[in-house]
Structure formats: C-alpha cells, structure tokens
Amino acid sequence: MDWLNAIVQGVLLGGLYALFAAGLSLIFGVMRLVNIAHGDFIVLGSYLTLVVVQTLGLNPFVAALIVVPLMALFSYVLQRFLLNPTLGKDLLAPLLVTFGLSIIIQNGLLTLFTADSRRVMAGGIETASVSIGGGLNLGVLPLAMFATAIAVILGLEFIFTRTSLGRAFRATSDDAEIAKLMALDNRHIYAMAMALSAGIVALAGIFLAVRTNFDPSTGPMRLIFGFEAVIIGGLGSLWGTLAGGIVLGVAQTLGALIDPGYQVLAGHLVFFLILILRPRGLFPRMDG
Amino acid sequence: MKPGYTIERATHASRIAGALSLVAIVALIAAPWWAGRANMRLLGEVYAFLALASLWNLLAGFTGLVSVGQQAFVGLGGYALFAAAIFYGVPPLLAVVLSGFVGALIALPLAPILFRLQGAYFAIGTWVAAEVFRLTFAQVSALGGGSGTSLPARIVTDIASTRDAREMIVYWSALALGLGTIAAIYAILRSRAGLALTAIRDSEIASESLGVNIARSKLVLYVVTAALTTMTGALIFLQKLRISPDAAFSVNDWTAYVIFMVVIGGIGTIEGPIVGTLIFFLLRETLSDLGTIYLMLLGAVAILVMLKAPKGLWGLFSSATGITLFPLRRRVVQFDAK
Numbered sequence: 263m264d265w266l267n268a269i270v271q272g273v274l275l276g277g278l279y280a281l282f283a284a285g286l287s288l289i290f291g292v293m294r295l296v297n298i299a300h301g302d303f304i305v306l307g308s309y310l311t312l313v314v315v316q317t318l319g320l321n322p323f324v325a326a327l328i329v330v331p332l333m334a335l336f337s338y339v340l341q342r343f344l345l346n347p348t349l350g351k352d353l354l355a356p357l358l359v360t361f362g363l364s365i366i367i368q369n370g371l372l373t374l375f376t377a378d379s380r381r382v383m384a385g386g387i388e389t390a391s392v393s394i395g396g397g398l399n400l401g402v403l404p405l406a407m408f409a410t411a412i413a414v415i416l417g418l419e420f421i422f423t424r425t426s427l428g429r430a431f432r433a434t435s436d437d438a439e440i441a442k443l444m445a446l447d448n449r450h451i452y453a454m455a456m457a458l459s460a461g462i463v464a465l466a467g468i469f470l471a472v473r474t475n476f477d478p479s480t481g482p483m484r485l486i487f488g489f490e491a492v493i494i495g496g497l498g499s500l501w502g503t504l505a506g507g508i509v510l511g512v513a514q515t516l517g518a519l520i521d522p523g524y525q526v527l528a529g530h531l532v533f534f535l536i537l538i539l540r541p542r543g544l545f546p547r548m549d550g
Numbered sequence: 551m552k553p554g555y556t557i558e559r560a561t562h563a564s565r566i567a568g569a570l571s572l573v574a575i576v577a578l579i580a581a582p583w584w585a586g587r588a589n590m591r592l593l594g595e596v597y598a599f600l601a602l603a604s605l606w607n608l609l610a611g612f613t614g615l616v617s618v619g620q621q622a623f624v625g626l627g628g629y630a631l632f633a634a635a636i637f638y639g640v641p642p643l644l645a646v647v648l649s650g651f652v653g654a655l656i657a658l659p660l661a662p663i664l665f666r667l668q669g670a671y672f673a674i675g676t677w678v679a680a681e682v683f684r685l686t687f688a689q690v691s692a693l694g695g696g697s698g699t700s701l702p703a704r705i706v707t708d709i710a711s712t713r714d715a716r717e718m719i720v721y722w723s724a725l726a727l728g729l730g731t732i733a734a735i736y737a738i739l740r741s742r743a744g745l746a747l748t749a750i751r752d753s754e755i756a757s758e759s760l761g762v763n764i765a766r767s768k769l770v771l772y773v774v775t776a777a778l779t780t781m782t783g784a785l786i787f788l789q790k791l792r793i794s795p796d797a798a799f800s801v802n803d804w805t806a807y808v809i810f811m812v813v814i815g816g817i818g819t820i821e822g823p824i825v826g827t828l829i830f831f832l833l834r835e836t837l838s839d840l841g842t843i844y845l846m847l848l849g850a851v852a853i854l855v856m857l858k859a860p861k862g863l864w865g866l867f868s869s870a871t872g873i874t875l876f877p878l879r880r881r882v883v884q885f886d887a888k
Contacts, residue, residue, distance in 0.1 A: 296670030353669045358856050365849035369842040489674045527685040530678055541666040
C-alpha cells in the first residue's frame with residue numbers, strides 16, 4: 263500500500279517537475295539557450311508571489327494574474343538586452359552570463375528577504391485531499407499541479423502548431439538566418455520565447471511557494487530537477503518532459519520511502535541510469 | 551651576410567617575466583619568515599584558487615568542456631584525505647598525493663557518461679554528479695554524515711609537532727601545488743598534446759580533419775584535470791582541518807568563484823586565471839564587508855566582461871600591448887647569419 267501510494271504521489275509530483283522542465287525545454291528548442299538561472303527564476307516567482315499575497319492580501323492563485331505577466335515582462339527585457347547579444351557566438355557566453363544572473367538573483371533575494379525560509383498560505387487548499395478509495399488520498403494541490411502541467415503542455419502545443427507566433431518559433435528554431443530573410447525579427451521572437459518560458463516559470467514558482475518552504479538558495483535544485491526531467495524525457499519533446507517529470511517524481515518518492523535521505527539521490531541515480539541506457543531519453547525528438 | 555630564420559617561442563616579455571617570477575617565487579618560499587600567520591593562511595588560499603582557476607580554464611578554455619561541477623573533485627579530495635588519514639593512518643601529505651589517483655579513478659568512468667551531454671547540458675550534468683557525491687558522503691556516518699567531522703588531533707600532530715612547523719609545511723605544500731599546477735599546464739600546452747588542445751580550442755572541425763583525436767583528447771584532459779583538482783581539494787581541507795558535505799561540495803566556493811576568476815582574468819590563456827585570482831582576492835579583501843552585495847557585484851562584473859571583453863582583462867591588456875608571459879605560439883624570427 264505504501265508503495266502504491268508513493269508511486270501515485272510521485273506521478274503527481276512529476277507534474278511540478280514538468281512545469282520546471284517545460285520552460286527550460288521551450289527556450290532550448292527555440293534558441294539553443296540553456297538558462298542556468300532557470301531555477302532562480304522559479305524562486306524569484308515564489309518571492310514575487312509572497313510579496314503580492316502579503317501586500318494585496320490575495321489568494322496566491324489569484325496573484326498569478328499579476329505574477330505571470332510581471333515575470334514575462336521582466337524576462338522579455340532581460341532576453342532583449344542581456345541574453346540576445348550572447349547568442350550565436352559560442353556556448354560559453356550565454357552559459358556564463360546566465361550563471362552570473364543566477365548568482366545575482368540568489369544574492370539579491372538574500373539581501374531583500376534574508377536566508378529565512380518562507381511559505382505562502384493558500385487558504386487550506388494545500389492540505390485538502392480527496393479519497394479515491396482503496397485507502398488512497400490525493401492532495402488537491404498536487405492534482406492541481408498535475409492538471410496545470412497538462413494544460414501548459416497542451417497550450418504550448420497549440421501555440422507551436424496553430425499560431426503565427428508558434429510558426430515563428432519553429433522557423434527560427436529550424437534556421438535563424440532564413441527566418442530573418444523572411445522578415446522575422448529574431449530578437450523579438452527570442453524575447454517572446456523567453457517571456458513565455460517565464461510565464462510557465464511563474465506558475466511553477468506559485469506552486470512551489472504554496473507546496474513547500476523556499477529560501478534564496480533553493481533555485482539551483484529546481485534547475486537540476488527540471489534539467490533531469492528534460493533529459494530523461496528526451497530533448498525537444500514536450501510530452502517527454504511530462505514523462506521525465508513523472509519518472510523523476512516516482513524515483514524520488516520511492517527513494518524517500520526507503521530512507522528520507524535517499525529522496526533526491528534516488529532521482530539523480532535514475533537520471534544517470536537513463537543517461538547510460540538511453541542517452542537520448544525516453545522520447546527523443548532532436549539532437550543537442 | 552645573409553638573413554637566416556629560426557623558430558622561437560620565448561618573447562622579450564616572457565624572458566623578463568621569467569626572471570621576475572623567479573625572484574617572486576623565492577620571496578614566497580621565504581614567506582614564513584616575513585609574513586604573519588593570517589597572511590600565510592591567505593596566501594595558502596590564493597595558491598589553492600590559483601590551481602583551481604588554472605585547471606577550470608584548461609578544461610573550459612581549451613576543450614570547451616564547461617563544467618559547473620568541479621566541486622565534485624574538490625570535495626572528493628577532501629574526503630579522500632580524511633578517510634585515508636582516519637581509517638588507514640596514511641600520513642596526510644601522502645594522502646594528498648594519493649587523492650589524485652582517487653580523482654582520476656572516479657573521473658575515468660564518469661567522463662564517458664557525462665560526455666553524452668552536449669554544451670550547457672554537460673555543464674548541468676557535472677553539477678548533478680557533484681550533488682550525487684554530496685548526498686552520498688552525507689550518508690557516510692563514519693565521516694560524520696551530514697554534519698561532517700574534524701581531522702583528529704593525533705593525525706594533525708603527525709605532520710609536525712609544533713603549530714608553526716605544521717603551518718610552514720602546509721604552506722609550502724600549497725605553494726608547490728599552485729606553482730606545480732601552472733607549470734604542469736604550461737608543459738602540457740607546449741607539448742604535442744597541447745598543440746592538439748589549442749587546435750581544438752580554435753576549431754573542432756578543422757583540428758579533427760587534421761587528425762586530432764578529439765574524443766580522446768577531451769577524455770585525457772578531463773581525467774588529468776580531475777586528478778589535479780582532487781589533490782587541490784585534499785590540500786584545501788588539510789588547511790581547514792574540518793570537512794562537511796555542504797562545505798566540501800559547495801558550488802559557490804569551488805566553482806562559481808573560480809569561473810568568475812577565469813572569466814574576469816581572461817579565458818583560454820595561462821595568464822588569465824592568474825590575473826583573475828589576484829583580482830578576486832584583492833576585491834575580496836577590500837570589499838568583503840559588503841557581503842551579498844559584493845557577490846552581486848562580482849556576478850555583474852563577470853557578465854559585463856563576458857559581453858564587452860570576452861577575452862577578459864588579460865586579453866585586453868595583451869592585445870593592446872602584444873605582451874604574452876607564457877608564450878604558446880611559435881614565431882618565425884629573422885636573424886643575421888655570419
């Protein structure tokens with residue numbers, strides 16, 4: 263019974279990891295950029311939620327109406343002025359600039375909010391659960407996380423296949439130079455991709471803030487979980503990130519069942535196992 | 551008189567620098583007689599970071615293997631030293647040397663797995679590996695688990711019976727390791743293998759078409775770097791005398807700072823990391839009261855350098871003056887034959 267419960271909880275946790283991963287996968291797909299500060303963006307979203315909830319007294323999920331656009335705007339500007347100039351040369355520049363950003367965000371949050379761990383209350387939803395029989399209870403919050411992950415992936419698929427923005431994303435991804443010849447403004451397209459990614463990051467940040475304690479140093483671990491989900495699922499596949507998130511989530515909850523100290527370690531080991539056995543991930547669609 | 555030609559690597563500047571650095575090295579060896587205890591500790595730290603920065607630069611600057619997981623080997627070195635000394639009674643200085651083999655043995659099977667990841671994903675992969683090490687050592691209760699352990703007094707007094715003598719020996723070991731690492735890197739880069747490495751740095755495709763075995767060069771370099779980084783880690787924790795998983799595998803201490811040093815100093819040159827390390831410590835000693843602001847400043851400076859002067863401060867200086875202190879390039883020099 264414990265095992266079944268752990269697996270079910272792990273699958274739902276996978277939804278959160280898919281949210282971490284989707285934004286990472288999106289910007290890599292469009293512009294081959296890996297944002298080392300991705301996890302710190304998520305934690306930034308959590309702190310932004312905290313501030314909005316505390317000053318306006320809103321429910322954190324209503325606060326999303328403010329947090330998501332703010333994060334998207336911030337990232338648009340960041341991409342336009344800081345990250346676009348690093349693209350195209352070599353891999354070192356974007357990597358080191360986002361690494362620098364990661365340190366700046368972490369220490370900035372540390373200055374503003376101290377190292378104390380915080381949490382955002384959501385009026386009881388974080389402890390509510392529904393029984394599905396057989397002694398299994400599903401938390402309302404994990405179910406909402408999972409549903410959001412599916413909605414985000416469906417939304418991204420819709421954008422990529424049905425909208426002109428999505429067409430522009432695919433065009434610049436396939437060949438940035440030719441896309442420019444077709445009068446696409448790459449700088450704007452890249453910034454839009456980063457803004458979209460940051461919108462997803464903001465959602466992940468809100469769920470993180472409600473689900474667990476967070477402090478300024480928790481960002482890198484979120485980056486790693488998102489990265490593991492991307493690699494396990496296979497580069498370039500959106501549903502793959504969900505599958506990767508689920509595999510990671512289940513590995514962690516099963517690891518925690520054996521010993522709480524093994525929770526994160528079990529996830530890392532499964533990641534390395536997949537890397538050895540299936541280096542291109544479970545559902546590969548493109549080459550790194 | 552007809553002109554003849556010869557191939558030279560040494561430059562005027564490099565000869566002067568060579569002579570000056572000999573004087574500096576003699577002064578540094580004599581530091582226990584002119585520097586106080588605090589300054590000696592600081593110098594010891596500088597030497598360790600000199601080694602770490604030069605090694606990270608060798609990996610990232612010459613083969614494009616950008617690792618944000620070198621703390622895996624720093625921590626491994628520390629734990630190898632503590633384990634060897636506590637469990638097997640190995641003399642600490644010998645344990646520092648042996649830890650290099652441990653690092654190489656671990657890196658050899660790890661590298662092919664990590665090499666399956668490209669570019670930035672390789673970087674994060676190395677970080678995950680370091681996390682695995684951290685979480686694993688946190689489970690080893692014989693070495694203090696998550697809270698860590700201190701080097702027992704009887705092992706510490708094993709190095710030398712008095713505190714002064716002990717600090718002198720550790721200081722000289724750090725100096726030897728720092729200088730030795732730079733010398734080893736210079737020797738590697740001037741060798742046949744080094745020629746291959748600089749070729750890979752300039753163009754992977756072109757060097758492969760000329761017969762450079764890129765996969766093997768990268769593997770060998772990764773393992774050599776890992777071994778030397780592990781030795782540096784062992785020495786760092788011999789200076790600290792205390793270890794814990796969070797301190798041993800800290801990404802900020804052993805990788806973030808190191809990356810900033812190399813980027814600010816100038817990536818892809820031997821001088822760059824040296825300049826970067828000196829600037830880092832100069833800034834730290836003057837600005838560290840600022841705390842977190844100082845780190846934000848450092849991050850901002852690194853971003854600025856990466857965007858505006860990707861070759862770093864040494865690169866700016868070198869291209870403005872044409873001076874190189876560790877010449878790798880061969881030049882054709884004309885001379886008048888009698």
